[in-house]
Amino acid sequence: DTAVSQTPKYLVTQMGNDKSIKCEQNLGHDTMYWYKQDSKKFLKIMFSYNNKELIINETVPNRFSPKSPDKAHLNLHINSLELGDSAVYFCASSQDRDSSYNEQFFGPGTRLTVL
Amino acid sequence: AQSVTQLGSHVSVSEGALVLLRCNYSSSVPPYLFWYVQYPNQGLQLLLKYTTGATLVKGINGFEAEFKKSETSFHLTKPSAHMSDAAEYFCAVTRPLSGGYNKLIFGAGTRLAVHP
Numbered sequence: 001d002t003a004v005s006q007t008p009k010y011l012v013t014q015m016g017n018d019k020s021i022k023c024e025q026n027l028g029h030d031t032m033y034w035y036k037q038d039s040k041k042f043l044k045i046m047f048s049y050n051n052k053e054l055i056i057n058e059t060v061p062n063r064f065s066p067k068s069p070d071k072a073h074l075n076l077h078i079n080s081l082e083l084g085d086s087a088v089y090f091c092a093s094s095q096d097r098d099s100s101y102n103e104q105f106f107g108p109g110t111r112l113t114v115l
Numbered sequence: 116a117q118s119v120t121q122l123g124s125h126v127s128v129s130e131g132a133l134v135l136l137r138c139n140y141s142s143s144v145p146p147y148l149f150w151y152v153q154y155p156n157q158g159l160q161l162l163l164k165y166t167t168g169a170t171l172v173k174g175i176n177g178f179e180a181e182f183k184k185s186e187t188s189f190h191l192t193k194p195s196a197h198m199s200d201a202a203e204y205f206c207a208v209t210r211p212l213s214g215g216y217n218k219l220i221f222g223a224g225t226r227l228a229v230h231p
Contacts, residue, residue: 041153044221045219048218056216090159108156108158
């Protein structure tokens with residue numbers, strides 16, 4: 001069974017469109033994250049939720065909106081897609097909010113290509 | 116603020132040779148340090164972590180890392196490289212946030228190539 005799953009794995013879309021990426025974890029973890037990995041493999045956190053509460057909200061355009069319907073799911077909605085949004089987006093989860101001790105488990109990634 | 120620097124964006128070794136991937140950190144508080152591996156077209160997987168205690172940390176797949184406070188380093192080593200070790204390796208440090216939260220700060224990554 002996949003611990004952290006993301007859909008879709010690949011997403012190709014036109015500039016200006018709105019798209020969503022879904023993430024689910026079956027590990028019973030309390031905290032979930034969204035990361036963006038650019039073409040140079042640089043990995044940066046975007047958001048983190050703990051028990052459906054937003055706890056980390058990095059400086060990202062407000063076109064990006066995370067939604068957590070329950071603690072097992074964290075979706076990412078992107079409005080008005082731009083070329084610069086092309087990247088691989090990773091979802092991750094950890095047992096609780098303290099990433100000092102807790103391993104983060106990553107999903108397989110969603111490769112977003114904006115044309 | 117906490118940060119990590121990985122020296123060498125690409126490292127190439129022969130199969131059976133020593134693997135050494137370098138990571139230096141900057142932290143104003145005692146650091147918690149991690150090494151993650153990313154195989155092609157996959158997510159990241161934890162190799163090992165240092166929080167407190169023993170400075171030599173052993174991880175999965177025969178990797179280990181040593182925390183050296185005096186050198187602010189956390190280099191990753193493996194005595195004998197396998198072809199299956201070819202991947203991207205990321206060093207990371209936690210950065211404390213208000214409210215008792217933390218976030219991971221990743222280095223730029225080192226791509227390890229293993230040739231026969």
